[in-house]
Amino acid sequence: MAKKMRCYKCDGTLERTKDKVEVLEGSGLFEETEVFKCGKCGEVLLDSDQIKALRKKTDVLKIRRKLGISGNALVLRIPKDLQKFYGLEEEDFVEIIPINKHRFIVEVA
């Protein structure tokens, strides 16, 4: 039997349950997923498997875009929805962080 997990806030007992969790902070998009919830204060915690499962659900926010070209550089256009969601405007800086040969992250600075 698994050890009882304790809430870091109030030391109450965490129980495995289902709850609605925002798939991306501030997105207003909620999904029901498995979490650990404190029976005392209601704090919700996710373990790494639960976080992975939730990440899969953020796939709904994925967008496929065709690269454009400007001079010698390739241009990735950011759709209006994302622009608004992240509060991006012209002249703002973002960071491009290479992860591997198939992936990089565009981080809002």
Ligand SMILES: [Zn+2]
């Ligand atoms: Zn608690």
